[in-house]
Amino acid sequence: MEHGDNMSKTPYELIGQDALYQIIDNFYNLVEKDNRINYLFPVDFSETSRKQFLTQFLGGPDLYTQEHGHPMLKRRHMEFTISDYERDAWLENMYTAIQHANFPASVGDYLI
Numbered sequence: 001m002e003h004g005d006n007m008s009k010t011p012y013e014l015i016g017q018d019a020l021y022q023i024i025d026n027f028y029n030l031v032e033k034d035n036r037i038n039y040l041f042p043v044d045f046s047e048t049s050r051k052q053f054l055t056q057f058l059g060g061p062d063l064y065t066q067e068h069g070h071p072m073l074k075r076r077h078m079e080f081t082i083s084d085y086e087r088d089a090w091l092e093n094m095y096t097a098i099q100h101a102n103f104p105a106s107v108g109d110y111l112i
């Protein structure tokens with residue numbers, strides 16, 4: 001792909017919906033098995049809102065806002081106790097999820 005092409009595309013377009021959803025699926029599979037943080041999450045891991053959020057965060061259609069309103073991420077996380085320990089576990093799982101998704105390495109580097 002030409003450099004010029006990349007400049008005119010949103011990150012969402014570069015990554016593509018399939019790879020993005022793959023990241024979230026990978027992430028939830030990892031979190032579900034991670035005893036450091038899995039107790040914080042609902043038993044029924046409904047990952048739709050994450051897919052919607054990341055789609056819009058990376059320049060795709062604003063699916064999250066259409067269904068849930070403003071993300072207000074700080075407010076939506078207030079009820080959970082998240083210290084450095086939980087933060088590191090979350091980031092580690094997201095990092096692994098990105099590494100294992102199927103897209104060009106340059107896109108993974110951008111996300112990380």
Ligand code: HEM
Pocket residue numbers: 037040041042046049050053068073076077080082086087090091
């Ligand atoms: C930059 C980092 C993060 C982003 C972008 C993010 C994003 C999100 C989003 C979009 C939601 C869904 C909100 C909703 O509509 O209900 C959510 C929920 C949640 N987040 Fe985070 N989050 C981050 C960090 C963390 C960390 C570090 C933890 C704890 C280890 C955490 C724990 C949770 C929990 C327990 C929920 C509710 C359950 C769920 O909806 O799956 N998040 N987060």
